Amino acid sequence: MAEGLEEEVKTNPQGDVISAVAAPPKAESKKGAAAQRVVDPDYLILEAPRKKTFITGSEAAKEAVRRSNVDIAISYPITPQSETMQQVGYLYAEGYLKDYYRAEEEYGTFSAIAGASRSGVRCLTATAGPGLMRGIEAIASWPGARTPAMLLVMCRVINTPLAIQPDNIEISYLLNTGLIVLHAENQQDFYDYPIIGYMVGEKPEVTLPVAVAVDGFFVTHARGWVRLPADDIKLPPRACYHEAVPMMDNENPPIRISRDAPIQKSNFISYQMHASWQQETWAAAERSRKWLKRWLGGLIEVVNPNAKTMIVASGAAVSQSREAVRQATEQGGDVGLIKVKSLRPFPHQELIEALDHAEKIVIPEFNYPGWLAKEVRNVVPRTERIISGPRVFGGMSMPTELLLEYVLGDKKH
Amino acid sequence: MSVETVRVSPGFEQYLPQEYYDLVKDSQFTSPRKVSEMGSFKELIEEHPMCAGCAMTLFIRTMYVALPNPENTIFVGTAGCGRLVLSQGAVPFIYGNYGDTNAVASGLKRGLGIRFEDKPKDVIVAAGDGGLADIGFSMVMHSWFRKEKFTTVMLDNEVYGNTGGQESGMTQKGMVLKMAPNGKKFEKMDMMGLAKTAGVAYIVRVVPTNPNRVAAAIQKAVLIAREVGPTFVQAYTSCNIEYAIPTPKVMDDAKEVENARYQFQEYFSDDAKAYWDNLVAEKRKIKGDAPAASE
Numbered sequence: 001m002a003e004g005l006e007e008e009v010k011t012n013p014q015g016d017v018i019s020a021v022a023a024p025p026k027a028e029s030k031k032g033a034a035a036q037r038v039v040d041p042d043y044l045i046l047e048a049p050r051k052k053t054f055i056t057g058s059e060a061a062k063e064a065v066r067r068s069n070v071d072i073a074i075s076y077p078i079t080p081q082s083e084t085m086q087q088v089g090y091l092y093a094e095g096y097l098k099d100y101y102r103a104e105e106e107y108g109t110f111s112a113i114a115g116a117s118r119s120g121v122r123c124l125t126a127t128a129g130p131g132l133m134r135g136i137e138a139i140a141s142w143p144g145a146r147t148p149a150m151l152l153v154m155c156r157v158i159n160t161p162l163a164i165q166p167d168n169i170e171i172s173y174l175l176n177t178g179l180i181v182l183h184a185e186n187q188q189d190f191y192d193y194p195i196i197g198y199m200v201g202e203k204p205e206v207t208l209p210v211a212v213a214v215d216g217f218f219v220t221h222a223r224g225w226v227r228l229p230a231d232d233i234k235l236p237p238r239a240c241y242h243e244a245v246p247m248m249d250n251e252n253p254p255i256r257i258s259r260d261a262p263i264q265k266s267n268f269i270s271y272q273m274h275a276s277w278q279q280e281t282w283a284a285a286e287r288s289r290k291w292l293k294r295w296l297g298g299l300i301e302v303v304n305p306n307a308k309t310m311i312v313a314s315g316a317a318v319s320q321s322r323e324a325v326r327q328a329t330e331q332g333g334d335v336g337l338i339k340v341k342s343l344r345p346f347p348h349q350e351l352i353e354a355l356d357h358a359e360k361i362v363i364p365e366f367n368y369p370g371w372l373a374k375e376v377r378n379v380v381p382r383t384e385r386i387i388s389g390p391r392v393f394g395g396m397s398m399p400t401e402l403l404l405e406y407v408l409g410d411k412k413h
Numbered sequence: 414m415s416v417e418t419v420r421v422s423p424g425f426e427q428y429l430p431q432e433y434y435d436l437v438k439d440s441q442f443t444s445p446r447k448v449s450e451m452g453s454f455k456e457l458i459e460e461h462p463m464c465a466g467c468a469m470t471l472f473i474r475t476m477y478v479a480l481p482n483p484e485n486t487i488f489v490g491t492a493g494c495g496r497l498v499l500s501q502g503a504v505p506f507i508y509g510n511y512g513d514t515n516a517v518a519s520g521l522k523r524g525l526g527i528r529f530e531d532k533p534k535d536v537i538v539a540a541g542d543g544g545l546a547d548i549g550f551s552m553v554m555h556s557w558f559r560k561e562k563f564t565t566v567m568l569d570n571e572v573y574g575n576t577g578g579q580e581s582g583m584t585q586k587g588m589v590l591k592m593a594p595n596g597k598k599f600e601k602m603d604m605m606g607l608a609k610t611a612g613v614a615y616i617v618r619v620v621p622t623n624p625n626r627v628a629a630a631i632q633k634a635v636l637i638a639r640e641v642g643p644t645f646v647q648a649y650t651s652c653n654i655e656y657a658i659p660t661p662k663v664m665d666d667a668k669e670v671e672n673a674r675y676q677f678q679e680y681f682s683d684d685a686k687a688y689w690d691n692l693v694a695e696k697r698k699i700k701g702d703a704p705a706a707s708e
Contacts, residue, residue, distance in 0.1 A: 118521060119525045
């Protein structure tokens with residue numbers, strides 16, 4: 001830069017400097033990553049003192065990644081998750097991750113995650129709506145391959161028609177993949193759940209990928225209170241030799257490993273192998289329950305446990321429901337709420353018990369088919385108590401007034 | 414992985430399968446072998462379910478012999494016929510979803526690079542023309558644009574053999590195959606040209622009529638990929654079943670095709686040439702005599 005000349009620094013709408021010259025990472029910014037120390041997961045998740053911050057969901061996820069000792073993240077842009085993965089890119093530039101690249105599209109992204117996870121490193125990626133659909137073959141193949149990884153899903157409308165707004169119909173496609181699926185309610189959850197997900201998914205008796213879903217825009221682009229521990233602590237690294245299957249790194253005997261059911265050899269053997277392999281994959285998710293309970297504080301949360309009318313919700317619908325419970329109680333109503341934190345494994349026993357006394361069960365959702373209501377109807381007895389709604393979709397908000405019509409009033413459809 | 418990891422405990426030799434014992438005792442794991450020695454040592458591929466006369470099998474068998482470091486090699490394959498052999502070899506093998514090889518290999522190679530900074534791990538994609546030029550095309554090209562450091566080997570039988578003989582992008586124009594009842598409408602794809610455009614460091618086209626040449630090509634491709642950039646080997650490996658080539662005529666066909674349209678072609682980027690020339694010079698210095706038969 002010539003001396004004495006004030007050069008106008010061009011920035012994009014987010015305030016990042018636009019430049020064709022890659023800025024060398026400042027020594028300052030690399031200090032943070034170098035100064036981090038590994039702590040016990042119990043300490044990071046349950047015990048470490050925390051400070052309140054007011055940040056967006058995207059930033060909350062970034063803070064989770066900062067403390068998760070992630071080795072590699074692979075990104076591809078799609079609204080509304082691009083911000084998070086961009087932020088992860090900056091974390092990489094600052095030394096918090098060892099490798100990072102932008103892939104060519106989602107199927108390539110998720111297939112590369114499969115390869116990286118097999119090598120034994122801790123992986124991260126994210127997607128939304130159409131991106132999930134594009135790469136779902138790869139995602140659905142992760143559990144059977146027993147490849148731990150973190151998939152952040154910032155829910156948005158699935159075409160057709162196109163929209164970028166929040167609608168979580170895409171979660172219904174994840175429910176039969178075999179992944180562990182958590183549904184974050186708010187910015188705080190979107191910080192906590194990825195960290196917990198890494199620890200749960202890498203347990204030797206689990207060894208599964210984890211999806212943390214959140215309703216896009218409502219959470220990703222809005223600010224909320226997030227209690228964060230200090231940023232100089234991080235999770236222990238992935239202990240890849242302490243998992244259910246060997247790594248593909250040439251360091252494990254036997255010499256040859258081909259980690260899939262031997263359909264390669266014989267169709268005759270493969271049917272039985274495939275059946276038992278599937279059973280084992282689903283059983284692995286079941287074995288995650290005790291870890292989820294430990295770190296999530298239970299697979300569900302119950303507000304007003306004895307209320308005659310119970311709302312069952314997950315994701316951003318829980319926030320709306322909390323407000324509805326507050327208003328209903330003000331108006332003399334007897335209303336409670338069950339927040340479902342884990343969709344897979346599904347808390348069927350907890351729900352049966354928590355709903356045993358309920359006379360009316362209302363299930364509000366941000367999607368058309370009502371996948372949560374179907375899950376609940378599937379496990380809870382006396383289904384005549386259940387109202388599968390209200391439901392909004394296409395990105396519409398759910399006004400509390402609508403919920404109150406169902407909860408205090410007689411609305412059923 | 415060192416062969417020491419799989420060394421047999423003294424006294425237990427008799428309880429192991431013979432092939433395992435042979436592999437540990439006297440194979441490419443204990444010392445490098447030449448194509449001319451095939452038949453005199455325990456090979457990395459023992460048995461396979463391939464069709465009689467499958468040229469792909471001969472090619473793959475030769476490829477195994479040529480591996481510079483089989484103990485630290487991982488194959489990535491996909492749907493097709495190649496995986497039926499590769500899954501039987503004494504080298505770890507990954508099989509994902511159709512066409513995902515080059516994305517899987519990208520993640521695998523990078524992950525291995527994170528965990529083993531000082532130990533080269535050779536990642537080799539070996540898949541068919543359908544898997545690489547059609548369904549896997551985007552992932553192949555982008556792994557090349559990104560300059561991912563692994564080898565891609567195309568087992569080009571110019572057809573989707575494993576699914577019963579459908580035309581592929583690498584089928585010649587006019588060929589009548591399944592899904593092309595009136596003959597293929599467009600030209601055989603120029604993967605060699607596309608590799609060059611994408612900046613692949615070393616590109617070679619071979620036919621298994623000359624096993625020494627195949628071995629040399631594989632060696633170069635794997636070694637150059639370690640240090641310089643992506644490498645691509647395109648091999649004509651005929652499907653005698655779908656192209657109705659009588660088994661005794663398979664090698665004649667290979668020769669005819671080679672002469673007509675599949676001549677040996679080799680391309681080095683400047684960096685790859687410099688690297689390879691240096692490697693050869695160093696090997697000569699160390700040996701102090703003529704280069705090995707597989708160069």
